[in-house]
Amino acid sequence: MAETKNFKIPMYAVAFTVIFKLLFLLTHYIQEDAFITWRVAQNLMDYGVIGFNGNTKISASTTHLYVFVSYLFNLIFGKENFIEPLLIFNSILFTIGSLLLAHLVLKNPWHKAIFIFLIGILPPAIKISILGMEYGILFFLEMVLLYYGFKKEKKWVLIVLPVLILFTRIDTLIFLGIVFLVDIIWTKKIRWSYILGGILGISVSVAFNWFYFGEFVNNTIIAKKLLYDHHFTFAQNIQYFVLNYGNFWGMLKLPGDFNPFTIIILIFELLCFIYLIRQKEKRNYFLWMIFIFGWVKQLIFLSQKSLFDWYYWVPQILLFVPVLIFVLEQKVKRNLWLGSLIVFYIVPMLAFQTIHSIATGNGEWNYRRTIGLFLNTYEKDKNQWILLEPAGYVPYFSGLKSIDEVGLVDKQIQTEIIKDRKNYWINTVKNRKPKYLLSYNNLFEGKDAEYYKTHYKLLKEFRVKDHLKSDNKILEKIYILKPSGTDYNLYEKIRN
Template sequence: MAKNKINRIPIYAVIFTVVLKLLFLLTHYIQEDAFITWRVAQNLLDYGVIGFNGETKISASTTHLYVFVSYLFNLIFGKEYFIEPLLVFNSILFTIGTLFLANLTLKNPWHKAIFIFLIGILPPGVKISILGMEYGILFFLEMALLYYGFSKGKRWALIFLPVLIMFTRIDTVIFLGIVFMVDVFWNRKMKWNYVFGGILGLLSVLSFNWLYFGELVNNTIVAKKLLYEHNFTFEQNLNYFLVSFGNFWGMLKLPGNFNPVTVIVLIFELLCFIYLVRQREKRNYFLWMIFIFGWAKQIIFLSQKSLFDWYYWVPQLLLFVPVLIFVLEQKERRNLWLSLLVVFYIVPMLAFQTVHAIATGNGEWNYRRGIGLFLDAFEKDKKQWILLEPAGYIPYFSGLKTIDEVGLVDKQIQTEVKKDKAHYWINTVKNRRPKYLLSYKNLFQGNDALYYQTHYKLMKEFRIKDNLKSDHPILEKIYHLKPSGTDYNLYIKID
C-alpha cells in the first residue's frame, strides 16, 4: 500500500503543477498566432470551411489537428467561453507529456515528481501550457510516442501517433526522422510498424493539403518564405545565425549579439549529457533521441531564419533534460546541487517569465485586443476589409475580413509580392481598396503620401505609452519596465 502511494507521487506532481500554472492565465498572455488558429476554427464552425475569410479555403493556421480541437471546444463551450477550458486542456496535456518523459528517464518517484514540476515552470513549459498554441498537444503526442511506442512497444502507438503528430505540425518530420535514425542505429533493425506510421502520416497530411487546399505544404510556410527570403552571403548568414542563436537557443533573451547565459547553459547541458550517456543506462536510448532532436531542430530553424519563439520551446526543454537528471541523481550533496539550480536558474527564469507574461499580456490582451474591440463596435458590417499585420488579435476581435501583410490569411497579397516586392503594400491598397488600413507608419509621409491623403483619412492613433497604466503600482512598474506592443495608425477610406 505504501509503495502504491509513493508511485502515485508523480501523478500528484502533475496535478499540482497544472494548478499552479493556471495562475498565469490571470496575465492574459496569449500568443498572437493562437487567435489565427481560433478564427480558422470558428470559420469552420460558421461556414463549414477551413479558412479565415468566409467561404475561401486557406490553410491560414500552421496546424490542422489543433484547428479541429479548437473547433470542438468552440462547439462545446461557445465562442465566448472556450479559451480558458482550451488553455487548461493544453496545460494538462503538456504536463502529462512531462510525466511520460520522466518515466522514460528516471526511476525514483520523487525524482520524477520534482522533474515534472521544475520542467513545467521553466519559461518554455509555461508558454507551451498557457499561450494557446498547439505545442501542448504536440509535446503530449511526441512523448506518448516515445513512451508507448518505443518503451512499451505498443503497435497502435507506432502507427497511429505519427499520423496525429504530422497533422499537428508538418515540420515534425524532423522529430519523427531523428527518432527513426536513433532507433535503427541502437537496435540494428527497423520497426516496420513505425515506418508504416510515418509514411501514413506524411501521405495523409500531404493528401489532405492537396485535396482540400490544392497545395502540398501549408500556406503559412509558403507565405513566410516568400516575404522573408533574403539573398545573403555566407558571412551574412553566419552572422545572422550567431545573433539568433543567443536569443533562441536558450530560454532568456538579452539585447545584443552575445548572450552569455545561453552559452553557459549550453555548455552545462552538453557536459551533463556526456556524463549521463557514459553510464550505459537503458534510458540513453531516449536521451540520444531527444538531445539530437533538440540540436537538429534548433540548427535547422535558426539556419532558415525562422525567428518565431514557439519553434524553439520544445527543443529548449528537451536540451535541458540532462541537466535536471544530472542534478536529481547526485548521490552526494544532491540538496546542494538542487538548491543551486533552483536559486540561480529556475527561480530567476520563473521570475523573468512572470514579468514577461504580465507585460506582454497587457500589450496583447489589453492593448491590441482593445483595437479589435474598438473596430468591432465601430464597424457593424463584417464584410468590410482591413489591411494590417499581424493577423491575430485585431481581426479576431473586430470580426472584419482581413488582408495581412505576410499573406498568411489572404493569398492574393502573395501575388503582389511576386510581382513587385518593394511596392506590394501600396499596390494591394490600390487594387483591393480595403476600407481600413492599420499601419506602424505614418502613411501621409513618404513616396505614396499623396495617394493615401486622397483616398484615406486618419481615423485614430493607438499609442502603446497610453496603455502603460494600472491601478496597481507594481503592475504599472512592470508595464513600464517592459513595454509590449506597437504604435499604430488607423486609416479609413473616404471615397
C-alpha cells in the same frame, strides 16, 4: 501499499504543476498566432470551410489537428467561453507529457515529481501551456509515441501517433526522423509498423492539403518563405547566427549580440548529456533521441532564418532534460546541487517569465485587443476588409475580413509580392481598396502620401504609452519596465 503511494507521487506533481501554472492565465498572455487558429476554427463553424475570410479555403493556420480541437472546444463552450478551458486543456496535456518523459528517464518517484514541476515552470513550458499554441498537444503526442510506442512497444501507437503528430505540424518530420534513426542504430532492427505510421502520416497530411486546399504544404510556410526569403553571403550568415543564437538555447531573449549566459547553459547541457550517456543505462536510448532532436531542430530552423521563438520551445525543454537528471541523481551534496539550480536558474527564469507574461499580456490583451474591439463596435458590416499586420488579435476581435502583410490569411497579396516586392503594400491598397488600413507607419508621410491623403482619413491613433497605467502600482512598474506592443495608426477609406 507503499508502492501504490509512491506511484501516485508523480501524479500529484502533475496536478500541482497544472494548478500552479493556471496563475499565468491571469496575465492574459496569449500568442498572436493562436487567434489565427481560433478564427480558422470559428470560420469552420460559421461557413463549413477551413479558411479565414468567409467561404474561401486557405490553410491560414500552421496546424490542422489543433484547428479541429479548437473547433470542438468552440462547439462545447461557445465562442465567448472556450479560451480558458482550451488553455487549461493544453496545460494538462503538456504536463502529462512531462510525466511520460519522467517515466522514460527516471526511476525514483520523488525525482519524477521534482522533474515534472521544474520542467513545468521553465519559460518555454509555461508558454507551451498558456499561450494557446498547438505545442501542448504536440509535446503530449510526441511523449506518448516515445513512451507507449518505443518503451512499451505498442505497435498500434507506432502506426497511429505519427499520423496525429504530422497532422499537428508537418515540420515534426524532423522529430520522427531522428527517432527512427536512433532506434535503428540502437536496436539494430527496423520497426515496420513505425515506417507504416510515417508513410501514413505523410500521406494523410499531404493528401489533406492537396485535396482540400490544392497545395502540398500549408500556405503559412509558402507565405513566410516568400516574404522573408533573403540571399545571404557566408559572412552574413555567420553574423546573423551570432546575432540570434542567444535567443534560443538560453530560454530567454537578452539584448545585444553576445550572450555569455547562453554559452554557459549550452556547455552545461552538453557536459551533463555526456556524463549521463557514459553510464550504461537503458534510458540513454531516449536521451539520444531527445538531445539529437533538440540540436537538429534548432540548427535547421536557425539556418532557415526562422526566428519565431515558438519553434524552439520543445527543443529548449528537451535539451535541458540532462541537466535535471544530472542534478537529481547526484549522490553527494544533491541538495546543494538542486538548491543551486533552483536558486540561480529556475527561480530567475520563472521570475523573468512572470514579468514577461504580465507585460506582454498587457501589450496584447489590454492594448492590441482594444483595436479589434474598437473596430468591432465601429464597423457593423463584417464583410468589410482591413489590411494589417499581424492577423491575430485585431481580425479576431473585430470580425472584419482581413488581408495580412505576409499573406498567411489571404493569398492574393502573395501575387503582389511576387510582382513588385517593394511596392506590394500600396499596390494591394490600390487594387483591393480595403476600407481600413492599420499601419505601424504614418501613411501621410513618404512617397505614396498623396494617394493615402486623397483616399483615406486617419480614424484613430493607438499608442502603447496610453496602456502603461494601472491602479496596481506593481503592475504599472512592470508595464513601464517592459512596455510591450507597437504604435498603430488606423485609417478609414473616404467615401466617394
